[in-house]
Amino acid sequence: MTTRQEQFVVEIKSFIKKIIPNPLKPVVHKIYRQMFDGSTKVGFSREQFKDLAALKCAVSYNRYGGYCVPLSSRHRPAAKKIMSNDVYEPKTIEFILSNYDDGDVVQAGTYFGDFLPALSKVMSPSSKIWAFEPNKENYRCAKITLELNSIENVELTNAGIGAKKEKLFLQTIDEAGRSLGGASRITSVESNAAEAVQIVTIDDIIGHERNVSIIQLDVEGHEKEALTGALRTIKRCLPIIILEVLPNSNLIESDWFSANILNLGYQKTNEVHGNSVFSCETKHQ
Numbered sequence: 422m423t424t425r426q427e428q429f430v431v432e433i434k435s436f437i438k439k440i441i442p443n444p445l446k447p448v449v450h451k452i453y454r455q456m457f458d459g460s461t462k463v464g465f466s467r468e469q470f471k472d473l474a475a476l477k478c479a480v481s482y483n484r485y486g487g488y489c490v491p492l493s494s495r496h497r498p499a500a501k502k503i504m505s506n507d508v509y510e511p512k513t514i515e516f517i518l519s520n521y522d523d524g525d526v527v528q529a530g531t532y533f534g535d536f537l538p539a540l541s542k543v544m545s546p547s548s549k550i551w552a553f554e555p556n557k558e559n560y561r562c563a564k565i566t567l568e569l570n571s572i573e574n575v576e577l578t579n580a581g582i583g584a585k586k587e588k589l590f591l592q593t594i595d596e597a598g599r600s601l602g603g604a605s606r607i608t609s610v611e612s613n614a615a616e617a618v619q620i621v622t623i624d625d626i627i628g629h630e631r632n633v634s635i636i637q638l639d640v641e642g643h644e645k646e647a648l649t650g651a652l653r654t655i656k657r658c659l660p661i662i663i664l665e666v667l668p669n670s671n672l673i674e675s676d677w678f679s680a681n682i683l684n685l686g687y688q689k690t691n692e693v694h695g696n697s698v699f700s701c702e703t704k705h706q
Contacts, residue, residue, distance in 0.1 A: 482506060488562075489533055489569065491533055499603050524631075525632060528550060530638065531577065532603040537566055546574075553581065554577070558593075579619075580620065582622065582646075583647060586619075588619060595614075605641065607642075623636070655685065659685065662682070687702075
């Protein structure tokens with residue numbers, strides 16, 4: 422402990438002795454010991470900090486804006502990039518910015534909002550970003566990211582997306598007990614590593630009137646269900662579809678994908694940062 426800290430503790434003790442009535446001193450002393458972990462150090466212990474209900478986060482910035490990053494997933498790639506004042510998946514962001522054509526953008530798997538400051542700046546006054554994040558901690562951070570950048574054209578929903586409205590679970594920690602961050606995945610299995618989440622469909626949330634330019638899905642193996650719940654919107658608007666598909670997924674080669682997406686005139690036209698981009702050629706004919 423530094424001399425300044427020691428002096429602060431002495432002054433606090435002296436102040437308490439002067440203003441606290443004798444009958445209340447045992448109670449105040451107990452509170453003091455709880456706050457300072459029974460020692461002369463100023464602050465909370467590591468365990469006390471972990472138990473606080475307050476959001477544990479850090480604020481960082483890059484060329485697009487400010488971000489509220491959850492400290493629990495600071496080891497994850499996106500969080501590490503943002504906390505070093507860099508941009509995560511810059512080519513994906515640039516692709517969306519270059520191909521946005523005045524409609525809405527749907528982003529599922531919003532995380533703490535690492536794409537939102539960049540995307541929100543190019544939206545026309547009549548357009549929106551429909552952002553979905555099922556992880557409660559990530560959702561709270563994403564809300565703060567919106568506030569940090571004074572973003573008003575984002576509809577942020579604390580839910581996962583799927584084929585129908587239902588309650589499922591979200592695995593948020595790995596086998597080692599570390600946060601999965603943006604890699605949290607929806608599951609039907611309840612466990613100590615999962616939290617209950619609401620599932621909604623893109624079709625139900627967006628409705629029949631909005632024009633959608635781009636749908637970006639980062640839903641960790643839940644792509645088929647997410648697309649199933651968006652088929653009305655896809656058939657109506659023929660948006661660009663950006664899929665981050667897991668390496669062991671066979672979705673793109675499946676009969677379902679061929680019958681429901683490729684048969685509409687879609688074909689793979691690009692790949693950025695491992696994301697497969699599908700565009701509908703008939704839309705531009």
